[in-house]
Amino acid sequence: xxxxxxxxxxxxxxxxxxxxxxxxxxxxxxxxxxxxxxxxxxxxxxxxxxxxxxxxxxxxxxxxxxxxxxxxxxxxxxxxxxxxxxxxxxxxxxxxxxxxxxxxxxxxxxxxxxxxxxxxxxxxxxxxxxxxxxxxxxxxxxxxxxxxxxxxxxxxxxxxxxxxxxxxxxxxxxxxxxxxxxxxxxxxxxxxxxxxxxxxxxxxxxxxxxxxxxxxxxxxxxxxxxxxxxxxxxxxxxxxxxxxxxxxxxxxxxxxxxxxxxxxxxxxxxxxxxxxxxxxxxxxxxxxxxxxxxxxxxxxxxxxxxxxxxxxxxxxxxxxxxxxxxxxxxxxxxxxxxxxxxxxxxxxxxxxxxxxxxxxxxxxxxxxxxxxxxxxxxxxxxxxxxxxxxxxxxxxxxxxxxxxxxxxxxxxxxxxxxxxxxxxxxxx
Ligand SMILES: C[S@@+](CC[C@H](N)C(=O)[O-])C[C@H]1O[C@@H](n2cnc3c(N)ncnc32)[C@H](O)[C@@H]1O
Numbered sequence: 001x002x003x004x005x006x007x008x009x010x011x012x013x014x015x016x017x018x019x020x021x022x023x024x025x026x027x028x029x030x031x032x033x034x035x036x037x038x039x040x041x042x043x044x045x046x047x048x049x050x051x052x053x054x055x056x057x058x059x060x061x062x063x064x065x066x067x068x069x070x071x072x073x074x075x076x077x078x079x080x081x082x083x084x085x086x087x088x089x090x091x092x093x094x095x096x097x098x099x100x101x102x103x104x105x106x107x108x109x110x111x112x113x114x115x116x117x118x119x120x121x122x123x124x125x126x127x128x129x130x131x132x133x134x135x136x137x138x139x140x141x142x143x144x145x146x147x148x149x150x151x152x153x154x155x156x157x158x159x160x161x162x163x164x165x166x167x168x169x170x171x172x173x174x175x176x177x178x179x180x181x182x183x184x185x186x187x188x189x190x191x192x193x194x195x196x197x198x199x200x201x202x203x204x205x206x207x208x209x210x211x212x213x214x215x216x217x218x219x220x221x222x223x224x225x226x227x228x229x230x231x232x233x234x235x236x237x238x239x240x241x242x243x244x245x246x247x248x249x250x251x252x253x254x255x256x257x258x259x260x261x262x263x264x265x266x267x268x269x270x271x272x273x274x275x276x277x278x279x280x281x282x283x284x285x286x287x288x289x290x291x292x293x294x295x296x297x298x299x300x301x302x303x304x305x306x307x308x309x310x311x312x313x314x315x316x317x318x319x320x321x322x323x324x325x326x327x328x329x330x331x332x333x334x335x336x337x338x339x340x341x342x343x344x345x346x347x348x349x350x351x352x353x354x355x356x357x358x359x360x361x362x363x364x365x366x367x368x369x370x371x372x373x374x375x376x377x378x379x380x381x382x383x384x385x386x387x388x389x390x391x392x393x394x395x396x397x398x399x400x401x402x403x404x405x406x407x408x409x410x411x412x413x414x415x416x417x418x419x420x421x422x423x424x425x426x427x428x
Contacts, residue, residue, distance in 0.1 A: 004027075016369060022388060033054075037223035037226050056355045070092075071254070075100065078105070081107060104237045116224065123177065148188070236248070292333060292337065300328075358422050
């Protein structure tokens with residue numbers, strides 16, 4: 001039962017303060033519903049808890065909105081995509097990260113578990129026959145050999161070749177096995193696990209490739225056995241930049257999304273193992289281009305300052321005094337999010353809702369009020385009103401601190417991870 005939401009669509013400076021003083025009323029916090037296994041077939045940074053998607057859908061229905069079509073403009077690994085399909089609602093999703101759209105597509109396509117097991121056995125049989133040829137450039141191979149021991153590299157090359165020859169090009173099962181392949185790359189490499197930054201762990205003993213693949217396939221089989229069967233809902237997942245991607249063919253009833261934060265995750269860097277193995281890029285850094293919140297996409301402040309809205313201007317101005325480079329990257333983020341707010345307006349039908357989960361962060365001691373900025377951007381894009389509340393981030397409560405190397409930790413001396421975020425609901 002949703003109790004209270006606060007209208008924060010007043011003047012922008014006062015909405016700034018009103019957001020700060022909001023209390024979390026528990027409505028959007030933890031849920032005792034166990035998430036479908038399908039949400040765990042591949043790890044993804046900043047994954048949306050599935051119950052938020054279902055609760056947002058319930059909220060819209062209680063508001064009297066008929067839900068035929070829902071979008072997630074930053075769909076990540078497809079949490080909203082799966083939940084919308086489960087509720088037989090059509091879905092349109094977009095993400096710039098090809099690893100995200102691979103996982104999201106796999107999660108939104110029902111794979112018959114028995115057929116999946118038959119293909120797995122064919123892949124295992126072909127594994128004995130294929131060679132370990134990769135046809136990768138020297139640069140790509142060298143980058144991968146930085147992360148993988150030679151034994152694992154060879155086994156992965158054979159596994160990839162075996163998947164390629166065992167499945168037809170356009171089969172949804174092929175994507176499912178590429179997703180399984182992608183899911184085992186961190187455990188079979190020297191990648192430091194549970195870290196939010198790419199880091200080598202020289203002491204780590206990488207796992208055996210075939211064992212990991214078999215375990216992953218068993219997990220996916222049980223996830224499909226437990227998941228909802230195919231239904232009539234239509235799902236479209238697009239790999240593209242939300243700022244200029246072609247709009248969905250029909251207007252949406254609702255958007256449910258969680259935007260990236262300013263310089264908090266470099267998604268392209270975090271998925272470099274998958275991008276290089278699956279051939280999404282020769283150099284994983286190319287995939288940073290256009291990624292909102294990437295620390296490397298700065299702007300020329302002299303030219304762009306005038307385009308920042310009021311909240312962004314204040315933040316960028318305060319940050320400039322402490323760290324001009326960070327101010328340039330933050331400005332880029334805020335300008336991008338202003339364009340995103342406009343696109344949300346244009347994707348929705350009149351009366352539709354845009355639901356956001358967004359947190360504030362801190363950089364060089366300056367508070368980055370991302371939620372207030374988004375509120376202002378939405379109002380300036382034409383939305384009638386924005387309602388807000390806070391939620392407590394429950395899954396990080398056990399490890400609320402983060403060390404400088406990006407690992408979550410219990411130690412009080414390390415950096416506090418934000419433990420609250422906002423729910424913003426914009427009415428078109
Ligand atoms: C907070 S995550 C979303 C996670 C998602 N809700 C889930 O459950 O997996 C933000 C996503 O925005 C994507 N992103 C960043 N810039 C983008 C852009 N310009 N266009 C589309 N997606 C973008 C990132 O790749 C990332 O997957």
